[in-house]
Amino acid sequence: MRTCSDSQPTEHLTSVDGQQTSVAVVGAADEQGEHHLDIVREESGEIAAGADDMVKSDLMFQRMTPVVDTTFYQPPELTDAMLNTTVFIDPSNPFSESVQAKVLRKxxxxxxxNVEVRKDAMPKLKVGSQVTVSNLTVKLMSKLGVGGFAVAYKAIVTSADRSTSLGKFSMCNTLDSTAFSESDDVCVKAQKPSCPWELYVCKELRQRVSCMDEDIERDIGSKLMDITHSVFFSDGSLMVNELVPLGSLLNLVNSMKANSCKIPESLVMYVTIELLHAVEVMHRCKIIHGDIKPDNILFCGL
Structure with a gap:
């Protein structure tokens, strides 16, 4: 199972410079100051048996104030008053356009x-068009999906010039980019406006994973989206990555529903474990996804 990047994320767990924040809300009260910490316990039939313990527990929680866990990250300028709040907002938002621009300038x-930057406009694309992305020429065969800013095409490689490798060096020395040959199927993502941030985050994540334990690298490396070729025009961008023919989790759910079938519990457990492991590794790399959804989870195999 592979997680892929679809659009710019919108969460605040980590910043691009490696800072991380963990939020934990211990207690909460309504307008009358009454705490509701355990709905399941309140509705349980076992209330009478442990009434005394519950009263003591409620009194204890009423004396507690909401706390923010700053185990991993605590900016030095924070005051005690700011730390004693239910929600903590990292002042460095990695999804701010200004922050992204600042990072990309560096x-x-x-x-x-295999990255090319051009000053001309992106050519108009349609099924049947032939386009060159870096040193890879492909023919667009069909549309895989359409989003708000991008269109994904299934394409076939018509020419692959391996003698020319654009770029000064590979950032992913141990997680080498896929080498395509003629007649290989690939995915081409056409996006307007261009999105160099997506390329940066994908490459940076793979680079950080390559510095982790070999077992983790071997397990998770092939499950991360790898943009192998890209070209940035004045008004858009084209990115190429390996085609995953089994489709997405959304495709699976829709197919099962259309056939009045239920997804086996074992498969649900497998997908959940794989997804949680991928997210865990990303967070250990101090990078978050922020747009995890069924159509961004692709099946490499079962």
């Missing part, structure tokens, strides 16, 4: 392997 995206 990164030469042409240093990545």
């Amino acid at each position: 990164v030469d995206i042409t240093s990545y392997e």
Whole structure:
């Protein structure tokens, strides 16, 4: 199972410079100051048996104030009053356009392997069109999906010039990009406006994973989206990655529903474990996804 990037994420667990925040709300009260910490316990038939313990527990929780767990990250300028709140907002928002622009100014995206930057406009694309992305020429065969800013095409490689590798070096030395050959099926994502941030995050994540334990790298490396070729025009971008023919989790759910079938519990458990493991590794790399949804989870195999 593979997680892929669809659009810019919108959460605040981590910032791109590696800072991380963990939020934990211990207690909460309504307008009358009454705490409701355990709905299941209140509705349980076992209330009478442990009434005394419950009263003591409620009194204890009423003396507690909401606390923010800053185990991993605590900016030095924070005051005690700010820490004693139910919600903590990281002042460095990695999904802010200004923050992204600041980071990208420090990164030469042409240093990545097989990346080209052009000043002309992106050509108009349609099924049957032939387009060159870096040193890879492909023919668009069909549409895989359409989003608000991008269209994904299934394409076939018509020419792959392996003698020319654009870019100064590969950022993913141990997680080498897929080498395509003629007649290989690939996925081409056409997006307007261009999104160099997506390329940066994908490459940065793979680079950080490559520095982790070998077992983790071997297990998770092949499950991360790898943008192998890309070209950035003045008004848009084209990115190529390996085609995953089994489709997405959304495709599976829709197919099962259409056939009046239920997804086996064992498969649900498998998908959940794989997804949680991928998210755990991303968070250990101090990067978050922020747009995890069924159509962004692709099946590599079962």
